[in-house]
Amino acid sequence: LPLKRTxxxxxxxxxxxxxKQAKEGDLQRVLLYVRRETEEVFDxxxxxxxxxxxxxxxxxxxxxxxxxxxxxxYKKCKRGILVNMDNNIIQHYSNHxxxxxxxxELDGKIQIILKEL
Numbered sequence: 163l164p165l166k167r168t169x170x171x172x173x174x175x176x177x178x179x180x181x182k183q184a185k186e187g188d189l190q191r192v193l194l195y196v197r198r199e200t201e202e203v204f205d206x207x208x209x210x211x212x213x214x215x216x217x218x219x220x221x222x223x224x225x226x227x228x229x230x231x232x233x234x235x236y237k238k239c240k241r242g243i244l245v246n247m248d249n250n251i252i253q254h255y256s257n258h259x260x261x262x263x264x265x266x267e268l269d270g271k272i273q274i275i276l277k278e279l
Contacts, residue, residue, distance in 0.1 A: 192216070192252055195260040196224075196276065204260060213249040221274060225265070233271040237261075240278050247276070 192212040195204040205224060209216035214235065222229035235247040237256075245251065261276035 190253065192257045194220075194256060194276075195258070196263040197260075198263050209252070212253045214247060214252060217247065217252055221263075227272065231270060231272045232274060235274045236276065238275055238277040244275070 190212050192209040194207040194209070194217075196207055197204045207217070207220040207224060209220050211219075217235060218229050218232045221232065221235075237245045237247050237251060239245065260279045262279060264275040264277060266273045266275075
């Protein structure tokens with residue numbers, strides 16, 4: 163005669179593990195690789211915050227000019243489309259992407275174009 167065992171349902175027997183809480187310092191980071199057209203080696207830009215302000219800050223620190231002087235940041239796609247860089251693009255589409263960095267200055271204001279490779 164086969165023996166019949168009764169088991170309590172899985173949910174009653176085990177408590178689910180608590181979900182991991184993100185530490186305050188472990189916010190989503192964005193890492194970009196940039197180089198100027200004349201350079202062979204890329205620089206890494208680690209954005210402290212995954213948004214346009216974080217990108218402006220990282221570029222400012224890396225290239226040594228005031229963040230306030232950056233008035234426009236654009237992304238030029240592989241197909242040649244020029245797009246205003248915004249928080250959504252930075253957070254969702256730019257992590258670990260390589261760009262050619264093109265900077266232009268007009269009246270003390272700096273325009274940045276990141277050309278996708």
